Amino acid sequence: MTETGSKHDDSKDIAQSEKTRVSKQSRISNGLYIVATPIGNLEDLTPRAKRVLENVDYIACEDTRISSKLLNAFLIKKPLIAYHEHSSSKDRERLLNKLQQGETIALISDAGTPLISDPGYKLVAEAQDLKIAVYAIPGAAAVTTALSIAGLPTDRFLFMGFPPNKQQARQKWFDGVSKIQASLVFYESTRRLPECISDAYTVFGNRMAAVCRELTKKFEEVRRDNLLSLMEYYRDNGAPKGEAVVIIGPPENIDDDALLSFDQDKAIKLALKHMSVKSASQFIAELTGKRKKEIYARAIELSNDE
Known part of the structure; x- marks a missing residue:
């Protein structure tokens, strides 16, 4: 009788010990977490990112509809707060007040690493000014993913965000960086890709370039060629579907x-x-x-x- 009771007590102790261990592992420090999310393939969400998203009090995101799909895929249920490029200083103040009260917030973008051509730097800057801890939870980013497979120089590169929509402004934008000795990386809507590549050829001449499309997804494609050939390809075949990262190689060294x-x-x-x-x-x-x-x-x- 005593022996059976002892075994029962032991299993209760083991269960309680395991519960305490899991609780300690899940616990996260107070502060703002900048969490990278997949750019396509859901398997690219890191275990650390998943743990943080499961344990923060709130998740600030660009589009609650898009982020809800991601969280549902991982069975994560957390209150979502919209925070995007059109958010006001009052929206930012509300988030900062929550952080000052000891609550934890994860900032995510629609895809990839927040602040890389996404809103968020003002929130991070003001959080740091208020001595609120800010933690980076690294992961996927379209910029570095494209650079890793484009076959163009990566020792020095300039990320430029999105080019202007209009031709004259776009050519002026390109002209401003035409002499920089670095690979130029930018995002572009695929429906504007033919016109964009044509303008790039007009400004840069026939440099090597790569169009990296649908990264980490089923129809991932890297089209690497000189700008003239790329221009002719998209002129003849039209705009592709999906999302694109364009990389233009640096100027060649001329004798x-x-x-x-x-x-x-x-x-x-x-x-x-x-x-x-x-x-x-x-x-x-x-x-x-x-x-x-x-x-x-x-x-x-x-x-x-x-």
């Missing part, structure tokens, strides 16, 4: 001595004897690595002088 000995005007005049201004400009731009826009303007001048 200064070779440039000094190269008579650009003479080459343009020779090309104009056999080609249209447009074709001649494209040919010389590819030959020299200079921007087609500059060559085209000079070709117009020379053709008018003839």
Whole structure:
């Protein structure tokens, strides 16, 4: 009788010990958690991210409908608070007040790592100013995912967000970074991709580039080629579906001595004897690595002088 009672007490102790262990593992410190979520494949949510989302008091997100789908997939039930680029300073103040009262909040974006071309930096900055702890829960990001498989230089890169929608503004945007010795990375709507690649070719000339589409999803695609070939491909095939990250390689190193000995005007005049201004400009731009826009303007001048 005593022996049976002892065994029963032992199993109760073991169960209580396991319950305490799980409780300690689940416990998280007070503060704001910046949590990366999958950009496509749900398996990319890290165990740490899942644990944090399960244990915070609130989850701040861009679109509650999109985030609800993610949380439902992992059976996570937490109050959602909308926080996006149109949120006011009062919305931010409400979140900060909750944090100051000792509650925990996770900030997530619709996909990927928050603050990478997403709202949130003001919330993080003000939280830090108020001495509220801010924790990074790293994971998927479309920028680094694309860079890892694009086959273009990664030792130095500039992330640029989204380009302007209008052609003139977009070309000016590209022109402002045309001399930077780094790979240029930006997001673009696939429906604007043909026009965007065309403008990139006009400004950058025929650099190498990659369009990384539907990353981590079933129809993931990396199309790597020079800008002229990419421009022709999307012109002939139209805009693809899905979401895209575009990477444009840095300017190629040009031999200064070779440039000094190269008579650009003479080459343009020779090309104009056999080609249209447009074709001649494209040919010389590819030959020299200079921007087609500059060559085209000079070709117009020379053709008018003839």
